[in-house]
Amino acid sequence: MDRRRHFRWEFMVSSAMGDGAMKGTVSPHLTRLLVRAGIAAGLDRSRLAGVPGLAVLDEDGIRIPTATILRVWELVSGPAWETGGSDRVMELWRPGGLGVWDYLFAVSGTLGEAFQVASRRLTAIADPADRLVVTREDDGGATVSWQGPYRDHPDYPVIAEFATYMMLVMASSGAGRRITPVRVHLPHRSPAAPRHLMELFGTRRVEFETGEPSITFARADIEAPLPRADPALAAILDDHARLSVAAARPVLGWLDRFHSVLESAVTGGPPGLDQVAARLAMSPRTLQRRLRDEGTSWREELESLRRRRVDRLLRETTLSVDSIAARVGFTDSRALRRAIHRWYGHGPAAIRASGPS
Structure with missing residues (x-):
């Protein structure tokens, strides 16, 4: 009997564990993508002047204030989202664009394992207050939810949409093919024309006002062996992700x-x-x-x-x-x-x- 059919599990790791010194900081990788997308969409570069942390954005081994990426979200959410939103940002991404974190998806054994290690090492790209929660469904599928302390931020809807879409892009990259999710939950109200979000996620099952943003994958996608699985390299990259956070230098705002x-x-x-x-x-x-x-x-x-x-x-x-x-x-x-x-x-x-x- 396949015992995996008969239980439901939930995996959650708080990135704040052991990362107290990094509280209030993020890796610069995602901010780089946002800035590039904003400029490509017509954002006036002068509006970026004076934003703390951007002067050293291209340096390696640093952490910038979380307030910096939130300010960048405020600046790019208008121009970038008027011309493609999440897709515009992620089409600028290439493997390694999020540092060691996105390589974790390439070398894990399955997509389920990839999300587990990505959850455990989320601080490699995000604030320690951010979390990924991976919940196994009764039918064997899995739901990946993003929890961030930004609900009161005016750009929370676009941040939530992007975080969810980023999970889909990472999963598809690891699998070497476009994955169609079972459903997508977004916390904000449905826009007047939600069709673009259905096209973005590749499913008509995009539901709104559902609490935390999440994306659900089918069991076949969660359990299928990934084409570039390498257990030894996965262990090395897992440890490297941990060490990269510990060794990073916070840039003060x-x-x-x-x-x-x-x-x-x-x-x-x-x-x-x-x-x-x-x-x-x-x-x-x-x-x-x-x-x-x-x-x-x-x-x-x-x-x-x-x-x-x-x-x-x-x-x-x-x-x-x-x-x-x-x-x-x-x-x-x-x-x-x-x-x-x-x-x-x-x-x-x-x-x-x-x-x-």
Whole structure:
């Protein structure tokens, strides 16, 4: 009896496991494709000027801020999607265009195995907060869902469409033939003319307003041996994908650099606006404006810094509340206790009792 017919399994790997240092960053590979597609569709290059991370986009071994690719999505979603959308981006892709990650599809034993390892190594191209969830269906097929923390982003519909189509392109590339999915689920409302999406995915079963974006493959496609399967090379590339993330150098965006300067300035006591502005080679007024542009403020950033330091000192030291208040810049212990109640809803003793986080 083929026991695979009689069970349903779900495979999910959080890319954030072991990748805490890469939080808030992505590989530059996909951003390169988006920029090229936007320019090919007529995006004015001057609109890309000043976007953090783009100046080093062609360097190897780096990670750029996730905010960078989201900004690029905002810029290209208009021109690129008016002239072909996901297809326009992926037709620029060639094997290796997403780094080692897309080669994982070529050398795995089956498409099911390919999606498992691609899920496990998703951080090789994406933010650690992104996930692929592969669910085996009762009939032996498999559904690949993409989970990303971007639901409130204005371009989430095009991001979700692209992520789903990219899975289809990767699967077809690995199989060496165009695969027709069983169905496709997209989270947004159906456009007035959904036919172009049916043509894009090669199926009439494109359903809308279904929660997370996903694509379902037939059992025959999931279990068929891939033509270039190479178990030894698959193991090597799997490990290389892991090491490429561990060895990558994050390229800081402006807000990241601000946080770094703020953290270093606090070693000499509560940091002042003038002091931090000078370290960033700008005036205090310019610093406040830049923070507003980032959706924050000096007061909010200083409050967040104080909260992090208080939390660490309470959990990891035996310093008194009076000493912590003096170190972090509160006028006295009562002011610190009021702040802790505002942040957590309870006093410092409860935090200290909970131990290191």
